Structures are given as structure tokens and as C-alpha cells.
Amino acid sequence: MPLERKTARPQANAIKGRGAASWVPGRYEKRQVEGEDDGWDTLYAEDDFTPDPRPETRVTEERARSIISRNQSPDIGFSQSVNPYRGCEHGCVYCFARPSHAYLDLSPGLDFETRLFAKTNAAELLRKELAKPGYVPHPIALGINTDGYQPIERERRITRECLEALAEARHPVSLITKSALIARDLDLLAPMARQGLVSVMLSVTTLDNKLSSQLEPRAAAPHTRIKTIAALHEAGVPVGVLVAPIIPMVTDRHLEHILEAAHAAGARAAGYVLLRLPHELKQVWREWLELHVPERAGHVMSLVQQMRGGKDYDSRFGTRMRGEGPFADLIAMRFAKARKRLGFPDLPPLRRDAFRAPKLDSPQGDLF
Structure with a gap:
């Protein structure tokens, strides 16, 4: 039965350590609780509708039924992905994956970063998928919808288990992360890199520590991500930087500085993505603007809409990552000019010819 969840007060407050400030209702919720003041100023007297000032992270273990997701999107560079977790404790307020929590009857706001799900059988399922007769290897993007190296990975180690399965099968894999925890797995990544089986992109949004927090x-922290790029590069792992998302009048001024710092650290590829606001993310994002940069909120959204055909978001392939219009064109020109000046050579293609299907233990062996 769906949980009945309280909503945040009309004037939400920023919560330290969290990106969202309220439980924004999911688009599939059938029941919501709203507070109405009767005029006696008692509505919030006992904090019944105010988010906990220190909402705890809760992790639910689940047994997934399948693990490899496939897509035919023409504007992303992979056709297969594996996500060890649902929800992400990083709490990035702009995360395009937030609306996916609505499928669980949970809020894309605070629930997305506090109600997490760990797929405990991810590596087991992955080995079974790779062992299927006729499986054709294509690079797998590991931890894309939500970061595979988010804080709970330190103890759960599900991403590492999946990486071990891919290493054993000599299967090509790419990773995108905002976490320095990826350096923990250099003992796996470095040998895979020598075989041409892995590449990594570090996502950097800003170099301003306060804004990042x-x-x-x-x-x-931004400087830690730059150091992580250096650590991967020194270990021989092909690594690049993804400036994402670029947010007009919030982070766009950092574009060239991020590229320069990443290149100096050893990044050999660069990309960028403009802010995307699908579904409930529009409300989460607007709430953040009003809390943190209220004097610019209207201007930011005006520029966003100028890049999205007058709407908050345009999901069309070909434009959803880059936008359109004068401001989007300016970002594209700035990026291209900086990329050329710095001389990013691009990451090498991943090998597919080294793949060897896993050999699974057959239960029939116990009969003889």
C-alpha cells in the first residue's frame, strides 16, 4: 500500500546536506496530504508538514529481475547500461534521473536522495546475461541513471562486484561519476585499461566549492574530482571530463575553467550537457532557485526556456542535450573553441573482440 507522505510547508527551507528541500509529489501519486491553516496560526506549530531538518538515508535491498537496460537513443553514446542502485545520495538537485522515483510512488524530491534501493543480485544477473548463447558484446555504461559510486557503494560494493564480472569476461565498460571512490577500484580499472576495455568520464559542474555544496x-568536492582525474590518468585509465549540466547564469561561467583544470590533470576527452528539466524536476529546480539565488531565478528560467522552444524542457532527440537558440549556440561555440585550444585528443574506442562468456556453474553437476 502506498505510503501517505506529508508535504513541505509552502515556504520550504534549504536542508543542509540535501539538494531538494521538499517532497515534491510524483506524477503517479494517487493520494497527497495538504496542510490548510484555519486562521489560528497552528498549521506548522508542531512541524507536522515541515521536512525533517536532518532526513536520514534509508536503503532497501532488492532482488532485481533483470540488470542490463537497452536503448536506441541517437544522442547518447551507449546502447547498454547497468544501474546497481535506484535513487542517489549525492542529492544533485538538477539530476535528470529524479523523476524515475515517481515509478516507485516516491517523491522525486527528498525521497530520491533519502530512499535508496540496492540491487543485491546485480553482479549475479550480469554474469547470467553475459553467458547467454548468442550474446553480442557492446560497451556497457555502468552507473548512468544514478551514480554507481555514490556514498552507499563504500559499504555495499555492488558496483565493484559488477566491475569484477565485466573484468572476468573481458567486457568493455564505460563509467561516469562525480565520486572519488572510483579510485578504490584502480586495481580492476588499470588492468582493464591495458586491454582497451574501460574508459571513465568525471562529471564536473562547477569549480566553486560553495556552489557545489x-x-x-x-x-x-570539485577539486577532489580534478584530483581523481589525475589519479586515473596516472594509472593509465583513459579519462575525460563531462561539464554537466551547464546552467545559464549559475554555472556557465565556469565552462572554460573546468576544461582547463581537467586537461591539466590528464583528461583526454571533454563533453557537456545543458540543464534538462523533465517532469517533476521542474518543480524541484524552481524551488532551489528561489532558495539559493532568488534574485536570478526569473532570468535563469527565461534563458532555459529560450533554449527549449519557450518551454521548461524539450525532450526531442538531437536538441535535449544541447538546446537551441542564441544562448545554446554561444555555449556550443565557447566549448568548441576551448576544446580546440586545449587539444583534447578524445578517448580510444573500447575493444569488443576480447570478450569471453562467463562459465556458470551448472546445477545439474550436483546430480552426478
């Missing part, structure tokens, strides 16, 4: 409160 507001936008992505539990992700690694």
Missing part, C-alpha cells in the same frame, strides 16, 4: 551536496 548547494547543487550537489554529497558529491565529491
Whole structure:
């Protein structure tokens, strides 16, 4: 039975260590609780409708039924992905994956970063998928919808288990993360890199520590991500930087500085993505603007809409990542000019010819 969840007060407050400030209702919720003041100023007297000032992270273990997700999107560079977790404790307020929590009858707001799900059988399922007769290897993007190296990975180690399965099968894999925890797995990544089986992109949004703590409160600090790029590069792992998302009048001024710092650290590829606001993310994002940069909120949204055909979001392939219009064109030109000046050579293609299907223990062996 769906949980009945209280809503936040009309004037939400920023919560330290969290990106969202309220439980924004999911688009599939059938029941919501709203507070109405009767005029006696008692509505919030006992904090019944105010988010906990220190909402705890809760992790639910689940047994997934399948693990490899496939897509045919023409504007992303992979056709297969594996996500060890649902929800992400990094709490990035702009995360395009937030609306996916609505499928669980949970809020894309605070629930997305506090109600997490760990797929405990992910590596087991992955080995079974790779062992299927006729399986054709294509690079797998590991931890894309939500970061595979978010804080709970330190103890759960599900991403590492999946990486071990891919390493054993000599299967190509790419990773995108905002976490320095990926350096823990250099003992796996470095040998895979020598075989041409892995590449990594570090996502960097800003070099401003204060702004980063507001936008992505539990992700690694910007300078730590730059150091992680250096550590991967020194270990021989092909690594690049993804400037994402670029937010007009909030982070766009950092574009060239991020590229320069990442290139100096050893990044050999660069990309960018403009802010995307699908479904409930529009409300989560507007709430953040009003709390943190109220004097610019209207201007930010005006520029966003100028890049999205007058709407908050345009989901069309070909434009959803880059936008359109004068401001989007300016960002594209700035990026291209900086990329050319710095001389990013691009990451090498991943090998597919080294794949060897896992050999699974047959239960029939116990009969003889």
C-alpha cells in the first residue's frame, strides 16, 4: 500500500546536506496530504508538514529481475547500461534521473536522495546475461541513471562486484561519476585499461566549492574530482571530463575553467550537457532557485526556456542535450573553441573482440 507522505510547508527551507528541500509529489501519486491553516496560526506549530531538518538515508535491498537496460537513443553514446542502485545520495538537485522515483510512488524530491534501493543480485544477473548463447558484446555504461559510486557503494560494493564480472569476461565498460571512490577500484580499472576495455568520464559542474555544496551536496568536492582525474590518468585509465549540466547564469561561467583544470590533470576527452528539466524536476529546480539565488531565478528560467522552444524542457532527440537558440549556440561555440585550444585528443574506442562468456556453474553437476 502506498505510503501517505506529508508535504513541505509552502515556504520550504534549504536542508543542509540535501539538494531538494521538499517532497515534491510524483506524477503517479494517487493520494497527497495538504496542510490548510484555519486562521489560528497552528498549521506548522508542531512541524507536522515541515521536512525533517536532518532526513536520514534509508536503503532497501532488492532482488532485481533483470540488470542490463537497452536503448536506441541517437544522442547518447551507449546502447547498454547497468544501474546497481535506484535513487542517489549525492542529492544533485538538477539530476535528470529524479523523476524515475515517481515509478516507485516516491517523491522525486527528498525521497530520491533519502530512499535508496540496492540491487543485491546485480553482479549475479550480469554474469547470467553475459553467458547467454548468442550474446553480442557492446560497451556497457555502468552507473548512468544514478551514480554507481555514490556514498552507499563504500559499504555495499555492488558496483565493484559488477566491475569484477565485466573484468572476468573481458567486457568493455564505460563509467561516469562525480565520486572519488572510483579510485578504490584502480586495481580492476588499470588492468582493464591495458586491454582497451574501460574508459571513465568525471562529471564536473562547477569549480566553486560553495556552489557545489548547494547543487550537489554529497558529491565529491570539485577539486577532489580534478584530483581523481589525475589519479586515473596516472594509472593509465583513459579519462575525460563531462561539464554537466551547464546552467545559464549559475554555472556557465565556469565552462572554460573546468576544461582547463581537467586537461591539466590528464583528461583526454571533454563533453557537456545543458540543464534538462523533465517532469517533476521542474518543480524541484524552481524551488532551489528561489532558495539559493532568488534574485536570478526569473532570468535563469527565461534563458532555459529560450533554449527549449519557450518551454521548461524539450525532450526531442538531437536538441535535449544541447538546446537551441542564441544562448545554446554561444555555449556550443565557447566549448568548441576551448576544446580546440586545449587539444583534447578524445578517448580510444573500447575493444569488443576480447570478450569471453562467463562459465556458470551448472546445477545439474550436483546430480552426478
